[in-house]
Amino acid sequence: MRRTLLLLSLAGIPQAAASAQDADNSESRNAAPVIIVTARGLDDAPGVPAYFAVELDREQIVTSPSGRIEDALGAVAGFQQFRRADSRSANPSAQGVTLRALGGNATSRALVTLDGVPIADPFFGYIPLGSIMPETLGSIRVTRGGGSGPFGAGALAGTIALESAGLADLPQLGLSALVNDRGETEAAMLGSAALGGGFVTAAARWDRGEGFFTTPIDQRVPASARAAFDGISGSIRAVAPISDEIELQARVAAFDDRRTLRFDGADSSSEGQDASLRLVGRGAWQFDALGYVQARNFSNVVISSTRFTRVLDQRNTPSTGLGGKLELRPPVGEDHVLRLGIDYRRASGELQEESYSAFTGRLGERRRAGGVTTDLGLFAEHDWTLGALVLTGGLRADRTRIADGFYRARDARGNVVDETIASDRSDWTVTWRGGAALQASEAVRLRAAAYSGLRLPTLNELYRPFVVFPVVTQANAELANEKLTGFEAGADLTPAAGLRLSVTAFDNRVKNAIANVTLAPNLRQRQNLPAIDARGIEAEIAFDRGPLRLDGSLAFTDSQVDGEGISLALDGNRPPQVPRWSAAASIAYAPASGLVAALSLRHVGAQFEGDLEDDVLPAATTVGAFLGFPLAGRLQLVLRGENLTDEDVVTRNSGGSIDLGAPRTFWAGLRYGF
Structure with a gap:
């Protein structure tokens, strides 16, 4: 019922807005011209090209074979999820993302923002990928390397900036409904309407299905279950001019995501409600001010892989994230752009779980864990244009604080059997970045950059132990901040009209990298490794001529653990979940007739499960396809295919116990307006 009311309320907003707009137009045809908003942040600074960035446009985002945002991001070689499974069959808390093979971690090492707002879960640090509706986005920019600008303390491996589409890219009414060969369904609707010089959009999406068996057929037992999923998300965004130089952007969103993993009863849920306000000024003194609040929750039931009974009920993990930023760009001359700012983030949360005996089913322990982390950042960046040369540099100072941390376990009678009360601690850390971009000719741009970065441990890493039977992973309240230093150099070439080539060589080092370190056959602990070193080469190619478009990317990374002082057994090892090679390619054909056809290929090299x-998780290559065929007006027949070669994509390997990713899947349906 709650989901139905959400869908109906979101559906009514665009029509009501359109009616109001029509009435307004009829009464004010002779009024002064309205002010048109951009619905974005401030324009890019001139120094942006010094840092290697890849941009995905709206067409690439909405034509992915699976219709999921992580599939679209897979077009960028070097983009990595902790697990190869997508947001239908992965545990939500394992959806961390990173770049440049800096080590697999369920927490994100890349900063992911939506319209400038960080969206990582406050407690776990994962990205709620299932809550992001691709149809609402206008572009995605992926910038690799440490960041020092707004919220730069989260950009250890880089930044993934999602930007909502503006009114010009959105339909007044968009509807889509698809079904696949397993009977799973996907439905979405989107509406938009102009209001004066601004606009309002509302969107909702519902995905549900029985899923597929992640367990290989030769390992299934009577308790094995399909990876069922049921997720709904909705959002409303409004943009309005305050004056001819200032605009206000507001967004509210909610999601509810439920999944089953491997066994009957192994159910998880994640839900959230987000709200943000943003004020953008484009006068002589430009500014970008925003504030946000996030309310999230997570639950998870763990089923014994030997007795197939409940052994853990993570029944409640409420968390809250809030923060904001203020960025100023004072007028300092045509050849200079100065950015001054301050930002703040606060994350708080508490785990509430009960453990049970796999043999008797009786309550064993009640556990509680939680705390608070905060980050106050001050930043300054300056770009200087000297003809064909652009120089850029920035400094950032972060005061990080970890406080109120605890872990407490009580037996069934209420007696404390284990307790950790962590000491409060705080620190100041200075990070920096600098670079140069030289337009050597019309066809050649050379660039180089160096940078440092910072990431706080999450509340989950600090205080929450967990068990994937029979392996116990202990938390560590003494974890230090991760710190990155790195440099890169590359070139961007445009040898012919519509053809773009890029190549970049990089060397990054993460000190105090947080990892699950093996202490004994069935015991691990989160610890700070001395370092992870990652060096490699990334290449991109794009050809866009008329109706034909080709895109390709390739990444090779030699990533190694520096285990000195921790474990000689780890020294020189490749970090868990890190492939040496990854590649992506796509070809799209979109003539003026309205036909859209796309074929994509993704390759991820072999990687190791643990430290x-x-x-081993073997290399996997998947092929996907998308076809949009015009029927009448703005109505399209949509056909999609995932993993067309039915490749076995191993997503987990624990001593030979294996999980698999999505098998070959065919989708068919109708789409109107998009």
Whole structure:
């Protein structure tokens, strides 16, 4: 019922807005011209090209074979999820994302923002990928390397900036409904309407299905279950001019995502409600001010893989994130852009779970864990244009604080059997970045950059132990901040009209990298490694001529653990979940007739499950397709295909116990307006 009311309320907003707009137009045809908003942040600074960035446009985002945002991001070689599974069959808390093979981690090492707002979960640090509706986006920019600008303390591996589409790219009414060969469904609707010089949009999406068996057929037992999923999300965004130089942007969103993993009863849920306000000024003194609040929750039931009974009920993990930023760009001359700012983030949350005996089913312990982390950042960046040369540099100072941390376990009678009360601690850290971009000719741009970065441990890493039977992973309240230093150099070439080539060589080092370190066969602990070193080459190619478009990317990374002082067994190992090679390619054909056809290929090299390199996830190559065929007006027949070669994509390997990703899947449906 709650979901139905959400869908109906969102559906009514665009029509009501359109009616109001029609009435307004009829009464004010002779009024002064309205002010038109951009619905974005401030324009890019001139120094942006010094840092290697890849941009995905709206067409690439909405034509992915699976219709999921992580599939679209897979077009960028070097983009990595902790698990190869997508947001239908992965545990939500494992949806961390990173770049440049800096080490697999369920927490994100890349900063992911939506319209400038960080969207990582406050407690776990994962990205709620299932809550992001691709149809609402206008572009995605992926910038690799440490960041020092707004919210730069989260951009250890880089930044993934999602930008909502403006009114010009959105339909007044968009509807889509698809079904696949397993009977799973996907439905979405989107509406937009102009209001004076601004606009309002509302969107909702519902995905549900029985899923597929992640367990290989030879490992299934009577308790094995399909990876069922049921997720709904909705958002409303409004943009309005305050004056001819200032605009206000507001967004509210909510999502509810439920999944089952491997066994009957192994159910998880994640939900959230987000709100943000943003004020953008484009006068002589430009500014970008925003504030946001996030309310999230997570639950998860763990089923024993030997007794197939409930052993853990993570029944409640409420968390809150809030923050904001203020960025100023004072007028300092035509050849200079100065950015001064301050930002703040606060994350708080508490885990509430009960453990049970796999043999008797009786309550064993009640556990609580939580705390607060905060980050206050001050930043300054300056770009200087000297003809064909652009120089850029920035400094950032962060005061980080970890406080009120605790872990407490009580037995069934209420007696404390284990307790950790962590000491409060705080620190100041200075990070920096600088670079140069030289337009050597019309066809050649050379660039180089160096940078440092910072990431706080999450509340989950600090205080929450967990068990994937029979392996116990302990938390560590003494974890230090991760710190990155790195440099890169590259070139961007445009040898012919519509053809773009880029190549970049990089060397990054993460000190105090947080990892699950093996202490004994069935015991691990989160610890700070001395360092992870990652060096490699990234290449991109794009050809866009008329109706034909080709895109390709390739990344090779030599990534190694520096285990000195921790474990000689780890020294020189490749970090868990990190492939040496990854590649992506796509070809799209979109003539003026309205036909859209796209074929995509994704390759991820072999990687290790854990830190000791004892379980391998084999290399996997998948092929996907998208076809949009015009029927009448703005109505399209949509056909999609995932994993067309039915490749076995191993997403987990624990001593030979395997999980698989999505098998070959065909989708068919109708789409109107998009």
